[in-house]
Amino acid sequence: MVRKSSTVTSASPTDTDTPSSASSSLSSRLAKFACEPCRARKQKCGREWPRCKHCERVGRKCNFDDQESVISTLRERVAELETRVAKYQAARQHSARPSPHGGIVDNLILNPAKMREFFLHNRARIGLYFTPEHTQALLDGETSKVSPSLLYATQLVGSMMRLQDEDRFDPHPTLILQLSRTEKSFSIDGESLDVVTQIQIHEILTKFYFFHGDTKNATLHMLRGSHVVMKYGRHLIPSTVLPDGSIDFNEEEISALSQMMFVDQWVHFADARPSWAFILPPSLYAELPLLEAFFHQLNKADCLMAARLDFLQQIQNALLYLRSRTQVVPAPLRMLQTATMFLSFAALMKLHCLTAKTMPESREKMQQILMNVAAITKTFKEDDFRRLCPTVIYVWKLCIHVVRNEAEANAIPAPVVTAIVALVKQSAIMLDSKMPTHKLLDRLLPYLPNTVHAKD
Numbered sequence: 031m032v033r034k035s036s037t038v039t040s041a042s043p044t045d046t047d048t049p050s051s052a053s054s055s056l057s058s059r060l061a062k063f064a065c066e067p068c069r070a071r072k073q074k075c076g077r078e079w080p081r082c083k084h085c086e087r088v089g090r091k092c093n094f095d096d097q098e099s100v101i102s103t104l105r106e107r108v109a110e111l112e113t114r115v116a117k118y119q120a121a122r123q124h125s126a127r128p129s130p131h132g133g134i135v136d137n138l139i140l141n142p143a144k145m146r147e148f149f150l151h152n153r154a155r156i157g158l159y160f161t162p163e164h165t166q167a168l169l170d171g172e173t174s175k176v177s178p179s180l181l182y183a184t185q186l187v188g189s190m191m192r193l194q195d196e197d198r199f200d201p202h203p204t205l206i207l208q209l210s211r212t213e214k215s216f217s218i219d220g221e222s223l224d225v226v227t228q229i230q231i232h233e234i235l236t237k238f239y240f241f242h243g244d245t246k247n248a249t250l251h252m253l254r255g256s257h258v259v260m261k262y263g264r265h266l267i268p269s270t271v272l273p274d275g276s277i278d279f280n281e282e283e284i285s286a287l288s289q290m291m292f293v294d295q296w297v298h299f300a301d302a303r304p305s306w307a308f309i310l311p312p313s314l315y316a317e318l319p320l321l322e323a324f325f326h327q328l329n330k331a332d333c334l335m336a337a338r339l340d341f342l343q344q345i346q347n348a349l350l351y352l353r354s355r356t357q358v359v360p361a362p363l364r365m366l367q368t369a370t371m372f373l374s375f376a377a378l379m380k381l382h383c384l385t386a387k388t389m390p391e392s393r394e395k396m397q398q399i400l401m402n403v404a405a406i407t408k409t410f411k412e413d414d415f416r417r418l419c420p421t422v423i424y425v426w427k428l429c430i431h432v433v434r435n436e437a438e439a440n441a442i443p444a445p446v447v448t449a450i451v452a453l454v455k456q457s458a459i460m461l462d463s464k465m466p467t468h469k470l471l472d473r474l475l476p477y478l479p480n481t482v483h484a485k486d
Contacts, residue, residue: 061094142185143171145208149188156187156237157292158230159285177223182212183234190238197463209238225262229255229286236293252297255290256309266317267324277324284321287314296373296424372406375399376425379432386441393441397450400432404450407457426457 064075065082067090076083085092146168150160160168167175168184186208193202216231223231232255239248258264266287268277294310308315382396403425437447462469 063094065092065094067092142181143169145185145188145192145204146171146181147188148192149184152188152191155191156234157285157289158233159281161282164282177215177219177227177231179212179216179219179223179231180227182208182215183231186212187234187238190241225258225264226280226283226286228258229264229290230282232258233286233289233293249297252290252293253309256294259287259290259314260311266314266321279324291315291318372403372422372425375403376428379403379428383432383435396432397436400429400450403429404457407460410460412460423461426461430458 059079060077061079062077063069064077065085067085068075068082073084079094081092149156150165150168153160164176166172168181171181173181186205189202189204189208193205212231212235216235220228220231232251235251236248236255239245239251264283264287266284268279291310291314294308297309379396379399382392382399384392386393386396407426433447433450435441
């Protein structure tokens with residue numbers, strides 16, 4: 031670019047006769063911008079034309095650029111860059127693919143009500159019942175009717191369920207935030223809450239920690255919830271009798287106690303504890319068979335959640351009674367029935383394991399139960415797995431344990447082992463996609479390297 035010297039018009043002699051004309055003359059001899067040497071050295075320039083005083087003092091050449099030409103060049107360059115940026119943004123928007131989880135931020139982080147709504151819609155997976163009044167209060171976030179701790183707990187599990195359905199298992203800021211709020215709020219006002227709410231929150235946190243493989247905190251909340259039950263002497267069948275002879279049941283309390291007993295029995299079977307090692311008092315288990323006589327007073331969810339506690343003898347009668355009263359069972363309650371049946375299978379399988387070495391008929395029954403579990407699981411759709419209670423994962427852990435022992439003992443022919451392993455393997459793959467922290471397939475592969483070669 032060829033630089034041109036700025037032209038400054040000199041004042042006429044008549045213009046210098048007055049102070050105003052002198053000021054005009056001075057301003058007419060000043061350039062609009064600093065000279066090029068002063069700009070290059072970032073020095074203050076007096077802008078005197080044709081040579082500034084600073085350049086004159088140091089004895090260097092002084093020249094002024096054509097400023098209008100410089101500004102015009104800069105504007106052209108800016109316009110060119112803006113055009114290139116616009117083309118880049120248009121190309122990026124055209125090639126960008128929408129994220130399969132794009133709605134997770136709007137629906138969860140920015141809208142806690144969506145978390146609670148999702149929890150209530152899928153609460154059968156946790157196994158808790160709420161009255162219509164409390165259900166509406168949870169939906170509306172009414173802290174005057176339900177505890178803030180319970181609100182946070184439902185938001186926590188609702189976001190967990192939603193993330194599970196989105197196949198997102200990495201630590202998510204939503205879970206971290208809601209867990210922190212739940213634990214903090216519950217530690218502050220826990221003792222002041224009513225007994226049923228305390229049990230419900232402990233139950234929710236127990237299931238949450240178990241799902242994420244945190245056995246320590248899951249056991250901690252299980253013990254704290256059991257302490258609340260024993261401290262306040264809660265019962266499945268209350269002693270209050272109404273004037274008409276019926277019993278005034280608190281249905282939320284029944285579902286909360288049923289879930290607490292369910293987890294107690296699950297821990298008992300999973301950890302192979304002795305028969306006397308239940309955490310909850312024996313009086314609750316003594317009341318369980320009596321509760322069946324009052325099923326006509328309870329809602330279907332309470333009936334199912336109470337019924338699935340009876341693993342050994344009463345379970346089939348309770349489910350038959352419920353089926354006779356319910357012609358159409360919604361999908362979430364149907365999966366509760368399935369969970370009940372599976373846990374019954376687990377109990378029977380564990381019993382037969384104890385006598386399989388000495389009683390051939392026990393081994394046959396154990397193998398038959400194993401095949402039943404695998405065959406039923408094969409019929410599941412992907413949606414069915416996410417509706418199951420997280421604790422039924424124990425059933426498949428036990429199946430893998432049985433397969434390992436039977437294969438090592440050569441108790442069944444190799445083709446039968448291969449068939450069983452194929453069924454269990456497919457179940458493990460699907461369950462690992464929904465509950466990856468338990469790594470069922472990793473448990474199966476090392477035990478039977480000759481029958482299972484790779485993860486499909």
